[in-house]
Amino acid sequence: xKSGMPAPDGIQPARRATIRxxxxxxxxxxxxxxxxxxxxxxxxxxxxxxxxxIARGLGYVPDATARHLRQQAxxxxxxxxxxxxxxxxxxxxxxxxxxxxxxxxxxxLADDGGSPEVEVxxxxxxxxxxVAGVIVTPVSAEVSTYLARQQIxxxxxDRQFSVGVCDAVVVDNENAARRVIHQLLDLGxxxxxxxxxxMHWTTGRDRLAGYRGxxxxxxxxxxxxxxxxxxxxxxxxxxxxxKLLSRAEPPTAIFAANNVLAEAVWRAAAELxxxxxxxxxxxSFDDVSWMSLVRPGVTAVAQDPVALGExxxxxxxxxxxxxxxxxxxxxxxxxxxxxxxxxxxxx
Amino acid sequence: xKSGMPAPDGIQPARRATIRxxxxxxxxxxxxxxxxxxxxxxxxxxxxxxxxxIARGLGYVPDATARHLRQQAxxxxxxxxxxxxxxxxxxxxxxxxxxxxxxxxxxxLADDGGSPEVEVxxxxxxxxxxVAGVIVTPVSAEVSTYLARQQIxxxxxDRQFSVGVCDAVVVDNENAARRVIHQLLDLGxxxxxxxxxxMHWTTGRDRLAGYRGxxxxxxxxxxxxxxxxxxxxxxxxxxxxxKLLSRAEPPTAIFAANNVLAEAVWRAAAELxxxxxxxxxxxSFDDVSWMSLVRPGVTAVAQDPVALGExxxxxxxxxxxxxxxxxxxxxxxxxxxxxxxxxxxxx
DNA sequence: GCCTTGTGTGGGATCGATCCCAGACAGAGC
DNA sequence: GCTCTGTCTGGGATCGATCCCACACAAGGC
Numbered sequence: 001x002k003s004g005m006p007a008p009d010g011i012q013p014a015r016r017a018t019i020r021x022x023x024x025x026x027x028x029x030x031x032x033x034x035x036x037x038x039x040x041x042x043x044x045x046x047x048x049x050x051x052x053x054i055a056r057g058l059g060y061v062p063d064a065t066a067r068h069l070r071q072q073a074x075x076x077x078x079x080x081x082x083x084x085x086x087x088x089x090x091x092x093x094x095x096x097x098x099x100x101x102x103x104x105x106x107x108x109l110a111d112d113g114g115s116p117e118v119e120v121x122x123x124x125x126x127x128x129x130x131v132a133g134v135i136v137t138p139v140s141a142e143v144s145t146y147l148a149r150q151q152i153x154x155x156x157x158d159r160q161f162s163v164g165v166c167d168a169v170v171v172d173n174e175n176a177a178r179r180v181i182h183q184l185l186d187l188g189x190x191x192x193x194x195x196x197x198x199m200h201w202t203t204g205r206d207r208l209a210g211y212r213g214x215x216x217x218x219x220x221x222x223x224x225x226x227x228x229x230x231x232x233x234x235x236x237x238x239x240x241x242x243k244l245l246s247r248a249e250p251p252t253a254i255f256a257a258n259n260v261l262a263e264a265v266w267r268a269a270a271e272l273x274x275x276x277x278x279x280x281x282x283x284s285f286d287d288v289s290w291m292s293l294v295r296p297g298v299t300a301v302a303q304d305p306v307a308l309g310e311x312x313x314x315x316x317x318x319x320x321x322x323x324x325x326x327x328x329x330x331x332x333x334x335x336x337x338x339x340x341x342x343x344x345x346x347x
Numbered sequence: 348x349k350s351g352m353p354a355p356d357g358i359q360p361a362r363r364a365t366i367r368x369x370x371x372x373x374x375x376x377x378x379x380x381x382x383x384x385x386x387x388x389x390x391x392x393x394x395x396x397x398x399x400x401i402a403r404g405l406g407y408v409p410d411a412t413a414r415h416l417r418q419q420a421x422x423x424x425x426x427x428x429x430x431x432x433x434x435x436x437x438x439x440x441x442x443x444x445x446x447x448x449x450x451x452x453x454x455x456l457a458d459d460g461g462s463p464e465v466e467v468x469x470x471x472x473x474x475x476x477x478v479a480g481v482i483v484t485p486v487s488a489e490v491s492t493y494l495a496r497q498q499i500x501x502x503x504x505d506r507q508f509s510v511g512v513c514d515a516v517v518v519d520n521e522n523a524a525r526r527v528i529h530q531l532l533d534l535g536x537x538x539x540x541x542x543x544x545x546m547h548w549t550t551g552r553d554r555l556a557g558y559r560g561x562x563x564x565x566x567x568x569x570x571x572x573x574x575x576x577x578x579x580x581x582x583x584x585x586x587x588x589x590k591l592l593s594r595a596e597p598p599t600a601i602f603a604a605n606n607v608l609a610e611a612v613w614r615a616a617a618e619l620x621x622x623x624x625x626x627x628x629x630x631s632f633d634d635v636s637w638m639s640l641v642r643p644g645v646t647a648v649a650q651d652p653v654a655l656g657e658x659x660x661x662x663x664x665x666x667x668x669x670x671x672x673x674x675x676x677x678x679x680x681x682x683x684x685x686x687x688x689x690x691x692x693x694x
Numbered sequence: 695g696c697c698t699t700g701t702g703t704g705g706g707a708t709c710g711a712t713c714c715c716a717g718a719c720a721g722a723g724c
Numbered sequence: 725g726c727t728c729t730g731t732c733t734g735g736g737a738t739c740g741a742t743c744c745c746a747c748a749c750a751a752g753g754c
Contacts, residue, residue, distance in 0.1 A: 032703055
């Protein structure tokens with residue numbers, strides 16, 4: 001009753017072909033068929049060709065699930081980002097996907113929406129699938145330590161939570177921030193606001209440090225009320241920016257710590273009919289496509305997300321190859337895309 | 348020699364715990380442990396609790412690979428898009444990811460870069476992984492027929508190549524295009540150009556049909572030289588748009604068939620110092636965030652990509668549940684986000 | 695003729711979890 | 725005391741592919 005049952009849908013075989021069926025059809029054993037198809041071990045060339053021919057004819061596709069179970073190694077990696085709708089994370093994923101494909105790996109992708117709970121849940125799913133490694137833009141320290149404890153190679157990208165526990169690929173936030181603030185100071189700005197999402201993660205901390213450092217280096221006193229925490233949501237941030245720009249003494253320049261915040265500031269300035277750069281200079285950390293489409297273009301720190309993704313995955317593969325090599329943090333530098341959104345402060 | 352070996356790294360166990368180890372530690376058989384952990388079948392409550400406790404203590408995570416092999420059913424779906432860097436596809440993936448997570452499914456994501464070969468390759472990888480289903484924005488008819496032949500549920504999104512072979516979720520391209528062209532005609536435009544990527548896929552074909560239909564309905568003759576095929580690349584399209592706008596008799600309005608082409612037209616108009624909407628009206632199919640950031644805002648057909656993704660995945664799950672239900676095409680309507688990029692043609 | 699080497703093939707165990715089935719045991723009913 | 729039912733547990737087979745090992749056979753060296 002097991003074999004020989006009629007296919008329920010007419011022509012098509014009900015089940016997918018297995019290597020056993022390929023072997024039987026070719027008149028060889030499963031072992032020989034396996035060798036013929038994988039190319040590992042001895043097989044007489046004519047036998048090899050015949051087996052491959054038959055496999056093709058049957059539409060045989062080896063079951064990666066079974067193979068991975070036996071080999072105790074999978075050909076897929078997990079990727080965990082905060083928000084796919086954000087072009088920065090989308091670009092990151094795109095870069096990783098490209099490189100993964102080139103190395104014959106498949107990519108499991110999860111979007112944690114910035115929630116630490118969801119992030120750990122997704123990491124557990126990756127462990128269950130026994131992925132070869134994980135790339136994560138962490139929102140808590142737990143993910144990486146959890147994955148490391150489960151012996152799964154991890155690379156933190158963009159932000160770094162678990163220094164010393166796993167590899168990381170980040171951009172030189174402090175340096176880039178210092179450079180753009182320095183430029184604004186050079187233009188004559190003194191009331192330069194920093195609109196930021198938070199200040200504890202490496203991204204926020206280092207961008208803030210760069211901001212502070214530039215003031216210190218120039219010997220310019222710093223007004224702490226100009227550092228505004230505006231959260232992650234465009235609308236909430238827009239309201240914060242609106243308040244900031246409506247102050248009695250508004251800033252003459254704003255440094256937005258990421259593309260979402262830059263969008264919020266841009267919208268708030270438009271609402272208040274505050275011309276950029278005449279009344280307000282704007283610089284963004286993170287260059288996304290709209291910044292070169294608007295007039296004036298927005299000067300931005302450009303951290304190529306695709307390159308970041310590629311660096312992360314190549315670091316991940318190095319880690320997979322040599323699990324006991326010392327932990328490493330790769331620091332990428334960022335460039336400044338100068339556009340028209342900065343000018344000397346209004347007189 | 349097999350067990351009892353010292354852990355190579357000191358404290359940590361070298362290998363991940365298996366259900367066998369959990370069972371041994373709890374003093375029960377694997378079967379009982381399995382029942383305790385999955386909740387299927389009889390287990391005495393105290394035993395169940397003890398097993399679960401021990402599993403937690405050992406950091407046991409069941410091997411999804413082994414489970415799927417045994418159950419012949421996986422808890423992951425494959426998603427295949429053309430370009431993750433494009434916010435439309437990114438939004439689609441985001442919507443799918445959200446819903447997949449809610450249903451405890453993991454998502455395998457591949458970016459085929461618009462290449463049919465890569466697309467089929469990726470589909471094969473999905474078959475190898477025995478995914479429960481696939482969602483694809485197809486670039487050829489092969490993918491869907493291949494997957495259907497492999498008995499894997501498929502849903503085509505955005506574009507439809509295999510009518511009758513598999514389910515699809517698409518927007519009402521023709522209607523939406525007709526509506527916006529109708530509005531341009533109403534404003535008095537007669538030389539309305541259509542800048543499009545290609546005209547054979549359902550998206551291109553239907554948007555073109557809507558364009559033509561609006562002219563026909565209004566009894567306005569149509570100049571075929573105003574239908575411009577501009578490819579997929581922003582830069583190439585920008586050059587085409589540049590040529591189009593430099594003609595002796597340039598169009599007074601342009602309908603860009605997607606967000607990339609709209610960006611190209613926008614840039615070309617800026618290069619030529621052609622003010623929008625005074626000298627040129629612009630409408631885009633596909634509303635992305637920059638269109639509401641620029642001045643004037645770009646009027647666009649808004650096809651919510653996240654909703655599209657959600658519709659696709661719910662269709663996929665219906666198909667997985669009832670594999671023999673008749674094939675279905677879900678048609679979503681699109682809205683028009685009216686902004687400032689349209690006006691009557693220059694006198 | 696015997697041993698060695700190289701080439702080629704097949705049997706069976708294995709990966710980890712699940713699931714069918716047999717069977718143990720307690721309590722109830724007669 | 726016996727059967728019957730329901731509760732609970734364990735043994736072994738199973739999913740599909742891989743891989744170790746044994747073995748068969750031919751050619752070559754002594």
